[in-house]
Amino acid sequence: MPDQPPHPAVGQFGRDGMRRLDLSGVDATVNDETHAVLEHIGVPVQAAPYFTAAAATDGVTVGMFAGHHGLRVDESRARWVRLGTDGLAHLVVGPDSVVRAVFLDGIAPDMFVNADVSEFGLCLAVLDRRMSVIASSTDLAGGAAASRSAGTEHRQVR
Template structure:
C-alpha cells in the first residue's frame, strides 16, 4: 500500500487512529474486498461516543469474542468479523460483506448498519467532519432514514 494514496479516514484519524485487522490466518467468512479494506486501511479506533474498534487482543470473529467473554453467539454469525462496538451492540462484517449491529447473549436480531465496511468507515469519518460536536449522528441518520428521531441501529 505504500504506492497508494491513503484513504481519507486514515488521513483524518492518522495511522495510529486506525485499527487494521490481520485476517489472513483467520477462518472468517468475509468477501475479499472487505478483507482488503480491513487489513489495509482498517476502521477508526474511536469515534466517540458512537464506536470503538475491536481491541488488539479481542477475538476477531463474533464467535471467538463471545467465547472469550462468556457470551452466546448465534452460530450463523460466529464467523463474522467483529470490527468493534458501540455502547449496545457489536459491529460485525457478515459473509456478504455487509455491516450489522449484533446483540451477543440476547434474543434480539442483529440490525443492518451499512452495505459494506468502506461505507461504515466513511460514515464514521462523516460524523466527525460534518458534525464536530459528535452528538448529531442519530439525528442525521433519522432525518435521512425515517426512523423516528433515532438511528437505524
C-alpha cells in the same frame, strides 16, 4: 490497495488512528474486498461516542470474542468479523460485506449499519468531523445546520 489514494477515514483519523485487522490464520467469512479493506485500511480506533474498535486482544471473529466473554453466538455468525462496539451492540461484518449491529444477548434483532466496511469508515469520518461543529455550536440553529449537513453527507455515501 496500498497504491491508491488514502481512504477518507485515514485522512480524518490518521494512519495510527485506524485499527487494521490481520485475518491470516483466522477462519473468518469475509470476501476478498472486505479482507483487503480490513487489512490495509482498517476501521477507526474511536469515533466517540459512536464507535470503538475491537481491541487488539479481542477475538477477531464474533465466535472467538463471544467465547472469551462467556457469551453465546449463533453458529451461522460465529465466523463473522467483529469490528468493535457502539457501547450496546457489536459491529460486525459477514460474508455479504454488510456491516451490522448484533446483540449477542438477544435483546434486539440484528440491524443494518452500512453496505460495506469502506462505507462504514467513511460514515464514521463524517460523524467525527461534524460532531465537533455540532458540539461547539453556540445556538440551536448552528447545531441543527451542522447536523443537517452531516445527514446530507451520509446520504451521498455511495
